[in-house]
Amino acid sequence: MTGLHERHLAVSPDWLALYYRRPLELTHGEGRHVWDADGNRYLDFFGGILTTMTAHALPEVTKAVADQAGRIIHSSTLYLNRPMVELAERVATLSGIPDARVFFTTSGTEANDTALLLATTYRKSNQILAMRNSYHGRSFSAVSITGNRAWSPTSLSPLQTLYVHGGVRTRGPYAELSDERFVKACVADLEDLLGHTREAAALIAEPIQGVGGFTSPPDGLFAAFRQVLDRHGILWISDEVQTGWGRTGDHFWGWQAHGEHGPPDILTFAKGIGNGMSIGGVVARAEVMNCLDANSISTFGGSPVTMAAGLANLSYLLEHDLQGNSRRVGGLLIERLRAVGAGSACVREVRGRGLMIGIELVRPGTDEANPEAAAAVLEAAREGGLLLGKGGGHSTSVLRIAPPLSLTVAEAEEGAAILAEALRAAE
Known part of the structure; x- marks a missing residue:
C-alpha cells in the first residue's frame, strides 16, 4: 500500500x-x-x-481556462456573466427544446435535483416515474429515483417513485420479445401503472443507462412512452449526463433516438461539456423553468472559468x-x-x-x-x-x-x- x-x-x-x-x-x-x-x-x-x-x-480548453482565470474566477449568478450567457445560448439552440431556458449547476446530480424540483413544482405532485436499473446521482433525491440498488443506499425519500420496465433490453420478463413487441409490452406496463396511481409529475430516464451497464431499449420506446405521458400531462425528463454531446455517434442527444414526438420537456446534462471542469445544467421550456415562485441563485453554477472551458470545448467538438x-x-x-x-x-x-x-x-x-x-x-x-x-x-x-x-x-x-x-x- x-x-x-x-x-x-x-x-x-x-x-x-x-x-x-x-x-x-x-x-x-x-x-x-x-x-x-x-x-x-x-x-x-x-x-x-x-x-x-x-x-x-486540450490546448483550446486549457488556454480558455487560463485566460479567464487571469481576468476573474468567480462572481456568482447575482451578476451578469458573459461566458455563461454565451454558453446558455448555444446549449438552448442545440437542445431542440422550444423557447428554452438554461440553468447551470456544478454536477449531474445537482442538475437532476433541479429537474425534479421543477417537475414536482410545475405539476404539484411528488410522484416520479423512473426506469428500473437507472442511476441519476448521489444526492438524497437522486438516490430515491435510482433503480439500481447498488447505488441507492437508503429507502427514505422525499419522492414517491414508481419504476417502469424498458431500460434493459436483454434481461427481464420481456427479453425474449421482438423489439416491436418489447415496446408494446413496456407501454402496456406504463399504462397499467398509471391506472393505479395519482397523477405523476414526470418520467425521468437515461436514453442509455450509464452506471447500469450501457443498456438501452429499442429506438422509439420513449417516443411511445411520450404519447402516454402527454395524455396524462406528465413531463419527460431526459437525463443526458452521459449520453449528450454526440457520444452515441448517431445523435447529438440520446433522446433523438426516440424523438418522433419532439424533444423532452426537461433535459439535464453534465460531464463531457466541461472536459473535466465542473459543469452541469438543466434545459427546459420557459413555462416549466419559470414555475418556481421563490428566490434561487447559484453560487458556483455558471462560474466564469467553467463556462469559458465549456465554450471552448463545445466549439472544438463541433468544429472537428x-x-x-x-x-x-x-x-x-x-x-x-x-x-x-x-x-x-x-x-x-x-x-x-x-x-x-x-x-x-x-x-x-x-x-x-x-x-x-x-x-x-x-x-x-x-x-x-x-x-x-x-x-x-x-x-x-x-x-x-x-x-x-x-x-x-x-x-x-x-x-x-x-x-x-x-x-x-x-x-
Whole structure:
C-alpha cells in the first residue's frame, strides 16, 4: 500500500471506492493517454467517467481556462456573466427544446435535483416515474429515483417513485420479445401503472443507462412512452449526463433516438461539456423553468472559468465533428470487441452506440453475472496499459468503455487488442 493510499484511507469515507488492488494516482494526461505517479502510460478508455470528452490537456480548453482565470474566477449568478450567457445560448439552440431556458449547476446530480424540483413544482405532485436499473446521482433525491440498488443506499425519500420496465433490453420478463413487441409490452406496463396511481409529475430516464451497464431499449420506446405521458400531462425528463454531446455517434442527444414526438420537456446534462471542469445544467421550456415562485441563485453554477472551458470545448467538438468521429471509430471499435467477445466464454453481450460500449461478463455457460471476471479484466487491462470502467445492474459485471471522442482508429485497434489479452488472462 502506498503512502498516499494510506493517507486516503485515513481521511476518506469507507464507501468512497477506488479502482484496482493497487490504486492509481494519475498525474497528467495528453490526448487519449494518461500517466501515473510511477511514469506508466495508459490508453484511457473511461475518460474520468465519461467526463474527459474531447481530449486530455486540450490546448483550446486549457488556454480558455487560463485566460479567464487571469481576468476573474468567480462572481456568482447575482451578476451578469458573459461566458455563461454565451454558453446558455448555444446549449438552448442545440437542445431542440422550444423557447428554452438554461440553468447551470456544478454536477449531474445537482442538475437532476433541479429537474425534479421543477417537475414536482410545475405539476404539484411528488410522484416520479423512473426506469428500473437507472442511476441519476448521489444526492438524497437522486438516490430515491435510482433503480439500481447498488447505488441507492437508503429507502427514505422525499419522492414517491414508481419504476417502469424498458431500460434493459436483454434481461427481464420481456427479453425474449421482438423489439416491436418489447415496446408494446413496456407501454402496456406504463399504462397499467398509471391506472393505479395519482397523477405523476414526470418520467425521468437515461436514453442509455450509464452506471447500469450501457443498456438501452429499442429506438422509439420513449417516443411511445411520450404519447402516454402527454395524455396524462406528465413531463419527460431526459437525463443526458452521459449520453449528450454526440457520444452515441448517431445523435447529438440520446433522446433523438426516440424523438418522433419532439424533444423532452426537461433535459439535464453534465460531464463531457466541461472536459473535466465542473459543469452541469438543466434545459427546459420557459413555462416549466419559470414555475418556481421563490428566490434561487447559484453560487458556483455558471462560474466564469467553467463556462469559458465549456465554450471552448463545445466549439472544438463541433468544429472537428467529434460526433461523426464517435460514430465512425465507435462503429469500428464495437465490431472489433464483438469479434473478441465471440471467442470468450465469459462474454454474454457486447452492446452500445458510438463511443459508449458495454461488455457484459457472465459465468461460462450461464446468464449469471460475473463481477469477479470484470474485476480481473480491469486489473489485466491496466497491466496491459488500458484503463476501463465497470458498472451494471445489481453487480459490477459490465466493462464500460467510453474514450474521449477524438479517439483515433489506431488507438481503437490498440485498445481492442489489449482488452482481448485481458479477457484471455482473466479466463
